[in-house]
Amino acid sequence: MNIVCVGGGPAGLYFGLLMKLQNSDNRITIVERNRPYDTFGWGVVFSDQTLNNLFHADEISAQKILNAFNHWDKIDVHFKGETITSGGHGFCGIGRQHLLNILQKRCEELGVDLVFENDVQDEVALALQYDADLVVASDGLNSRIRTRYADSYQPDIETRFCRFVWLGTKQQFSAFTFAFVETEFGWFQAHAYQYDEQFSTFIIETPEDVWLKAGLDKMEQEQAITFCEKIFARYLNGHALLSNAKHLRGSSNWIKFPRIICKNWVHHAQIGGKSVPIVLMGDAAHTAHFSIGSGTKLALEDAIELASCFSQFGPHGKAQVLEKYQALRSVDVLKIQSAARNSMEWFEHVDRYTAMQAPQFAYSLLTRSQRLSHNNLRLRDPDYIRGYEEWLANQLVPKKGDSAKPIPPMFLPYQVREITLKNRIVVSPMAQYSAQDGLVGDYHLVHLGARAMGGAGLVFAEMTCVSADARITPACPGLYEEQHVTAWRRIVDFVHANSTAKIAVQLGHAGAKGATKRAWDGIDQPLEQGDWSLLSASEQTYLAGVSRTARAATLDDLQRIKQDFVRATLAAQDAGFDWLELHCAHGYLLSSFISPLTNKRNDQYGGNLENRCRYPLDVFAAIRAVWPQHKPISVRISAHDWVEGGITPDDAVAIARLFKAAGADMIDCSSGQVSKLEKPVYGRMFQTPFSDRIRNEAQIPTIAVGAITDADQVNSIIASGRADLCAIARPHLADPAWTLHEAAKLGFTDIDWPLQYQAGKLQLERNLSKASEK
DSSP: OEEEEEOOSHHHHHHHHHHHHHOTTOEEEEEOSSOTTOOOOOEEEEEHHHHHHHHHHOHHHHHHHHHHOEEEOOEEEEETTEEEEEOOOOEEEEEHHHHHHHHHHHHHHHTOEEEOSOOOSOHHHHHHHTTOSEEEEOOOTTOHHHHHTHHHHOEEEEEEEEEEEEEEESOOOSSEEEEEEEOSSOEEEEEEEEOSSSOEEEEEEEEHHHHHHTTGGGSOHHHHHHHHHHHTHHHHTTOOEEOSOTTSOHHHHSEEEEEEEESOOEEEEEETTEEEEEEEOGGGTBOOOGGGTOHHHHHHHHHHHHHHHHHHHOGGGHHHHHHHHHHHHHHHHHHHHHHHHHHHHHHHTGGGTTTSOHHHHHHHHHTTTSSSOHHHHHHHOHHHHHHHHHHHHHHHSTTOOOOSSOOOGGGSOEEETTEEESSSEEEOOOOOOOOBTTBOOHHHHHHHHHHHHTTOSEEEEEEEESSGGGOSSTTSOBSSSHHHHHHHHHHHHHHHHHOSOEEEEEEEOOGGGOSBOOHHHHTTOBOSSSOOOOEESSOEESSTTTSOEEEEOOHHHHHHHHHHHHHHHHHHHHHTOSEEEEEEOTTSHHHHHHOTTTOOOOSTTSSSHHHHTHHHHHHHHHHHHHSOTTSOEEEEEESOOOSTTSOOHHHHHHHHHHHHHHTOOEEEEEOOOSOTTOOOOOOTTTTHHHHHHHHHHSOOOEEEESSOOSHHHHHHHHHTTSOSEEEEOHHHHHOTTHHHHHHHHHTOOOSOOOGGGHHHHHHHHHHHHHHHHO
């Protein structure tokens, strides 16, 4: 094959040498705009895992790279005068120029043609010149080729909010170092690491509004560097900050990160009478934020994968090669980009976490991408996690006293008003569709009783409707008749008598989503008989052409419904519930007022966000007035409608602040189910970022919910301050004793089981201990 790589960065060089190794008859030409052995940049970072990939692909260059690496194991986080250190991270740093020099020399040894000082303007002419069978567009972040064929590649480019500058220093760092400094203008942060015996990379980042307030946009480069040296003086120990872009003004040297992903990675061009694929690689195809250090890693792994595909299918199977290359790499890149986005957003909003004390701030930083969990940190540095768990327990449970064994975060007690939960696990409210005319029975006794005995701190009953016409289905429970109170009291009394769990009721009104069949008979499908009239904030049909049309609620309707909520609240107290939640999510009646997708009113309950929240807040005030002051009320909201023009996470923070001001104790952070046009982005713990924002921006406790499936995730969420409680749904359907079983897996034995089950506790713990030893 005749292969031309446009751009002599890591991607182009590595692909060139791998293809030459694969077949020495391949003619590989790499065209680079810079001079030979001349490049820009400071150090780059690899993980130990990336090094393993390089050794597998080409041991000779990998060994040279390894010999040049500066390896470190620890991360230091400097915040508010404290330094928090954790170990076991396994990273390597190397100068970008040194890395490229190693790859350039390896290419020359193998017979790859390197053409320097050629700034390619016309890749078609270049392909004709070398009779190319394949063109690799490895021309970097600002790829001309990607721009020229944008209709084929369909790039999605999102410019982010922080300004950052890539500098160097001769100050040496024994660990990967994060330093945070508060100035009169706002917070600045540094990402620093040593990459050889002489130099360290020193990246400085700050939100653009802080950058502007500091006047950095108007400073010459020398002024800007002097400004930064003063900010980070304590970490530089008298050493200067250095730039390798001396021709740039300060404002030009500070850039904003562009997040790039392309829908397609291949463009087919007709060149010299044949179809020549032009394939993207490295930063031309995708970017990953520098805070997880994966840009160069992704570029090298692109090269490895494309070479591997050619090895599998051969030069005559280019169609299969390119199809598989994109299919495999796009998935891997999306995973990295998802983690990178979490990391990037954490640094963009550092001020969200600056109210934390240094130990929790550092833990939040370490787990910011959701790739590194509580168990991962324990494996890397058991002493760090042991110390952090002890610190966290002493913060969250004052005067706890010393414990021979630290308490996992999920098993720390939690107090709201005068209600104390024994741990942070919540059984989510999950619709069971098993009531008769609103009346719960033996099924609900067994269902809720089993989960209360299963170890959770708080057990939620499913959404309980405040009137017969507030039900989702005829099989939904209610609290609007005296016999309902008696039936619920039987369940509540059982929970209190046979467990140490608390039990909560969630009050709601289905609104436009009412009068439907049970889920297994046809979810959201309207009843064929026995239905009732529907109300919503504004006239709407939930499923166009399918659902019954709900009419807009009148003021008289709203007054009646508010009284229904009050009556149900009094009934819940009479039944003995410990906790009450107001359901303002998922497109039900109160949610329909909050979302602009469903609220088109022009009275005092429509318009801006404050007006749209007015009726749900009126209902909240009414139930808070009659619910005992020593018992909490939480509010479930949809923190994201996942539809253009709907509620956004920014709105969710504002909604939470309104409910906090009204006296809410906690926000239960769900999302979606307001419109069938929604396009949610699913994944593990996918709604936890909403909880994180609301808790740390609105400064109100939260419940995280959504694809939280194991103790490790719960421990990570609680320990990092992303939520105060975690609601577990489907795992609790599969395993009523999920909490007890997760405790046993962790080796945490200081947890109460029902006395009748003690023998099972001992055997389970013994069996798991033996398995762990093996």
